[in-house]
Amino acid sequence: MNFPLYKQMMKSNIKLFLGFGLVSAIYVVLMTSLFPLFADNLDEMESMMELFPDSLLRALGLEAFGNYGQFISAEYYGLFYLLILGVFSVMSAVQLLAKLVDRGSMAYLLSTRISRVQIAFTQMMVLLSGLIIIHVLNFGGGLAAGELLIDEQNAIAMKDFFQINFVGFLLFFAVGGYSFLVSSLLNDERSALATAGGLTFLFYGMNMIGKIVTDVDWLRNITPFSLYEPGKIAGGDAEVWTSSLILTGIGILAYTLAIVLFRHRNLPL
Amino acid sequence: MIRIDNLTRQFPNGKGIFNVSFEVKEGEVFGFLGPNGSGKSTTIRHLLGYMKPQKGSAVIDGYDTWKNQAKARGRIGYLPGEIAFLEGMTGSDFLDMMAGMQGITDKSKRTSLIQRLQFDPDTPIRKMSKGMKQKVGIVATFMHDPDVYILDEPTSGLDPLMQKLFVELVLEEKEKGKTFLMSSHSFSEIERTCDRAAIIRNGEIVTVKDIHELQSMQRKVFDVTLTRSEDVEAMKESRLSIKKTEGLFVRVEVQGDFDNFIHELSKYSVKNISAGTQSLEQIFMDYYDAEEAGS
Numbered sequence: 001m002n003f004p005l006y007k008q009m010m011k012s013n014i015k016l017f018l019g020f021g022l023v024s025a026i027y028v029v030l031m032t033s034l035f036p037l038f039a040d041n042l043d044e045m046e047s048m049m050e051l052f053p054d055s056l057l058r059a060l061g062l063e064a065f066g067n068y069g070q071f072i073s074a075e076y077y078g079l080f081y082l083l084i085l086g087v088f089s090v091m092s093a094v095q096l097l098a099k100l101v102d103r104g105s106m107a108y109l110l111s112t113r114i115s116r117v118q119i120a121f122t123q124m125m126v127l128l129s130g131l132i133i134i135h136v137l138n139f140g141g142g143l144a145a146g147e148l149l150i151d152e153q154n155a156i157a158m159k160d161f162f163q164i165n166f167v168g169f170l171l172f173f174a175v176g177g178y179s180f181l182v183s184s185l186l187n188d189e190r191s192a193l194a195t196a197g198g199l200t201f202l203f204y205g206m207n208m209i210g211k212i213v214t215d216v217d218w219l220r221n222i223t224p225f226s227l228y229e230p231g232k233i234a235g236g237d238a239e240v241w242t243s244s245l246i247l248t249g250i251g252i253l254a255y256t257l258a259i260v261l262f263r264h265r266n267l268p269l
Numbered sequence: 270m271i272r273i274d275n276l277t278r279q280f281p282n283g284k285g286i287f288n289v290s291f292e293v294k295e296g297e298v299f300g301f302l303g304p305n306g307s308g309k310s311t312t313i314r315h316l317l318g319y320m321k322p323q324k325g326s327a328v329i330d331g332y333d334t335w336k337n338q339a340k341a342r343g344r345i346g347y348l349p350g351e352i353a354f355l356e357g358m359t360g361s362d363f364l365d366m367m368a369g370m371q372g373i374t375d376k377s378k379r380t381s382l383i384q385r386l387q388f389d390p391d392t393p394i395r396k397m398s399k400g401m402k403q404k405v406g407i408v409a410t411f412m413h414d415p416d417v418y419i420l421d422e423p424t425s426g427l428d429p430l431m432q433k434l435f436v437e438l439v440l441e442e443k444e445k446g447k448t449f450l451m452s453s454h455s456f457s458e459i460e461r462t463c464d465r466a467a468i469i470r471n472g473e474i475v476t477v478k479d480i481h482e483l484q485s486m487q488r489k490v491f492d493v494t495l496t497r498s499e500d501v502e503a504m505k506e507s508r509l510s511i512k513k514t515e516g517l518f519v520r521v522e523v524q525g526d527f528d529n530f531i532h533e534l535s536k537y538s539v540k541n542i543s544a545g546t547q548s549l550e551q552i553f554m555d556y557y558d559a560e561e562a563g564s
Contacts, residue, residue, distance in 0.1 A: 004369020012357045104353035108409070111317060112370040113343030267319040269349075 002114050002122045009096070009126040020088045021134040024081065025141030031076045032145035035068050039154060042066065059211040068146065069156035069164075069234030077164055077230035082204065085134065085172045090196045092130055093179035096123040097262070098192035107269040120184060120259040127176050131169060139165040156234060163240050164230045170247035171228040175200055177254030184258040187268050224250060270295040270417055270448040275325030276315055286311050286472040288325070293450055298443050300459035300466030300480065301452040308472040309452040310350055313421050316450070317347060329417060346410040350421035350452070352402050360390035360397070360405045364412070371413040379412040385434060399426040411438065418442065420451045424458055436461050460484060488524040490545040493534065495519065500537040507533050 100106040109119050179196035186192040203223040210220035220226035227247055232238035271293040279285035286308040293299040303309045314320050315327050318338025327334040332341035386404040403426040424432045439462045453459050468475040495517045513520040523530045
């Protein structure tokens with residue numbers, strides 16, 4: 001890793017990282033503050049839920065939300081969180097390589113004694129730093145809001161809440177990984193954005209369809225999104241270690257490939 | 270110091286560079302001349318290790334510029350032809366980052382360069398004019414005191430005063446024994462600094478020549494305005510090569526034999542005289558003419 005480059009990249013991107021982190025923290029606090037209202041009217045909510053088909057509830061992770069853990073998993077980690085972090089991972093990965101190649105500023109980074117491998121590795125570290133910052137803010141916000149707003153009997157165990165965030169981080173470590181790979185291979189910022197974004201959308205959609213239509217639930221086996229089941233983590237019946245290992249593996253493989261291929265390809269600078 | 274050997278790269282559209290070979294010796298200022306799209310930048314991109322040669326090789330100070338690109342790049346200061354900075358930075362941010370990546374801590378050369386080029390480095394880059402960006406680029410190229418300079422159209426965007434200063438900078442570094450490869454599409458830019466120059470056209474090296482030889486090959490055009498029409502007639506009878514006359518206006522072409530030109534002119538009453546610069550295309554044509562005449 002090259003520290004001067006890392007420092008400058010963090011300086012240029014810190015507003016973006018904090019922005020995404022704060023939005024996700026505010027959202028998790030907001031959703032948490034809704035839970036008491038929800039819990040008071042649980043019976044009405046459940047009778048209303050019966051009006052919806054089972055498959056839809058499954059897809060949205062709304063099968064059960066009797067306690068705060070299941071509620072926040074369904075209402076935030078199963079939806080908005082995926083959206084924010086998906087957008088962030090794809091966007092940042094494309095900005096950190098493909099955009100620099102497309103606009104030509106990579107020529108400057110590659111005019112010194114720093115090797116391509118070091119450049120790509122440093123850019124990867126910037127992306128991971130962003131993901132860590134967002135997750136720390138998100139986890140901290142959720143934790144604080146849970147302490148203040150949720151009463152004892154409904155509270156989520158600290159361990160479970162940590163795991164929801166941690167496996168979430170690993171999911172976007174993997175999503176960021178293949179986006180970074182796409183970013184390292186394409187010369188055009190827009191096509192990199194379209195490819196990485198399209199792939200993410202496709203993976204997310206396959207996970208949804210697999211959940212709704214049980215006949216094609218094999219679709220879920222080929223998308224990393226199925227490895228992240230916050231509702232099950234909250235309920236204590238998720239295979240956290242297996243998921244974590246697979247997501248970490250996908251990420252490491254993708255980043256390694258990205259760096260190696262970036263080293264060997266022709267750059268139109 | 271720089272050795273390019275049979276370097277070939279063809280792009281899908283058929284353009285590219287073909288069997289480009291030349292050598293730049295240590296301490297030499299070498300010009301790389303060619304019209305736009307002739308392959309100057311493509312050759313330079315190979316020297317920076319951005320592209321893998323399809324054939325041949327480029328070596329800087331013993332390091333292959335593709336296989337050993339980081340080491341080769343470590344020897345050079347590079348000024349890109351089209352400067353694209355990172356977004357959201359000031360000039361100082363950029364120079365700090367580059368200094369860090371170049372591995373230098375001594376700011377003295379940088380400070381003196383900024384002083385001589387006269388610009389405010391704390392301006393955000395997006396607010397800078399083209400010339401100011403070029404100055405930031407020049408500082409980034411020179412501040413780490415490299416042994417080899419690779420400059421792609423270095424004076425584009427600079428006003429004449431700064432162009433002159435830039436020539437001074439190059440000559441100072443040359444004094445210190447530094448090596449230069451400098452591309453340009455203008456002959457006048459090259460002739461003030463270079464020892465030798467290569468001319469490239471359509472991706473192929475046309476010639477590598479001593480700069481004085483190229484100068485003597487160059488034909489200069491003078492537009493002379495006389496005061497008497499009989500002088501115009503007399504001039505037409507002389508040995509000068511007259512290209513055009515229009516009233517009292519005479520266009521004369523001179524190649525090498527300036528003495529004769531001055532002698533001839535001294536016979537007449539001259540009202541105005543101006544020297545036109547010859548475009549690079551014309552130099553090429555002259556070069557080909559000279560080649561044909563020689564063979």
